[in-house]
Amino acid sequence: MILTVTLNTALDITYRVRSLRPHSSHRVSEVVERPGGKGINVARVLAALGHRVTVTGFAGGGTGRALRERLGATPGVVDALVPVGGATRRTIAVVDETTGDTTQLNEPGPPVTPAEWAAFQDAYGRLLASASVVALCGSLPPGVPVGAYAGLVRTARAAGVPVLLDTSGEALRRGVAARPDLIKPNADELAELTGSHEPLRATQDARRRGARAVVASLGARGLLAVTSEGHWRAAPPAHVRGNPTGAGDSAVAGLLSGLVENLPWPDRLARAAALSAATVLAPTAGEFDPTAYEELLARVAVTTEASAA
């Protein structure tokens, strides 16, 4: 199975309001809740592609219960979340019906005790035994050490399980040094890691820092991959308009599924780029449009890229 790790899971709540105006009161016309956090989003896309996925990380409190109830109703996803004393965070996306804009409010997440962190590491070690690949996704909740992902990368490598890391800031910097098989930063994360805003140069620099392969997601410019086998760019046929929420998570799902199917790099990248664009096009944030995916997959252009000077 594919294993995804979401240490800071979330109950994602979407509110629709007529028009969001600071310092006033709003009636919410629609409330939608779903399980969230990057690794859970990745798992949902993988399950929709027909893969068997197990999710782990932390869940607790009433929000954690709500998250797990909904996760239990998601076909193809196995819940191996570890209990935590604090409550799983909420994220609130407020959609302004007049402008279509979204305003995001993200809670920090529950404090994780040293005993809970140790319990997670035990569970993670056991789950790796039956994992074909593992993805470590998203932010760290309070109490989890900033070097957490570096440790989890090393455990996966020791177990012989390929590991993808998708996080940001200091957690990414430390995780990269532990030599993950693949990282998938976006343009901002890549610039923060390397200090360079020139994507190809920055991507090559990220490899030198320890990542065996780097796939940078550059929004409308598609994906840029730097691997030991070559450098590629994968882009959808035209600029797609829509909601980019979850597009990066869909790209991670595409990369993971391509890896477990042993696809050549260009095919993995085409799949990741098509899934990402099909997520931007879907009416619901974070979902992908299967018909659009199939159409885009045939039309994504994957080109080889020269090295930076």
Next chain:
Amino acid sequence: MILTVTLNTALDITYRVRSLRPHSSHRVSEVVERPGGKGINVARVLAALGHRVTVTGFAGGGTGRALRERLGATPGVVDALVPVGGATRRTIAVVDETTGDTTQLNEPGPPVTPAEWAAFQDAYGRLLASASVVALCGSLPPGVPVGAYAGLVRTARAAGVPVLLDTSGEALRRGVAARPDLIKPNADELAELTGSHEPLRATQDARRRGARAVVASLGARGLLAVTSEGHWRAAPPAHVRGNPTGAGDSAVAGLLSGLVENLPWPDRLARAAALSAATVLAPTAGEFDPTAYEELLARVAVTTEASAA
């Protein structure tokens, strides 16, 4: 005991953010949750004043469970909420740390089925048997008929229990026609009910529509009372600055406690005005500052008011 009814209870959540900007993403630095809805706020103030209070209304889902857990930890308040299949609504108050402004997002509340509404009416009838006074507070959740408060007013009157109604719009209009003992509209609610923006004239008109007594809360201008025993105005000694959230609920608590203690009208009004001002002054929204309350109580001016022409 004093009985308060909150048909649309809420889990009140307060977020602190650096600065709220629409169409951007925010880290929430602090999350505070507490049981909410007008009748529950009234009960909390009454309990702090030393009264025995029972709260009823609806609660359901994970949010209802969170609300009841916190309510169970509130000394002096007895939980007689009736289960509902849907989830209790959340209200989110987003406090901007830069400006101090609050932006409010209110969910609509769970749909209430006819069977649930019937179960509530049964419970309400039983609770009235041991109630010295009842307060009907706040908005109606979806599915509860707009004439609900009119029916609950009639049931209370038939049981010989004095009834205070604090709601707005059509629910207030219909409730007033059922002849409640007291209503406590704010200036907007009073204008909507009567069509008049002149408070004394509007207050007298509200009595003609059926309310036996009317206490209008006019913000910084204090309270205006029109009763069969006379007309009064009660105002704090000076304009108080702070957060007016819950000031109206504290006024209701003051009026109820004065009623069950058989205080003369001027003393009830002084208590309500002092509690209301002490709520504006308190650092936490909806709480009241007990020291400020005692000081203000001695200094509230209650004056008799001539009738409108």
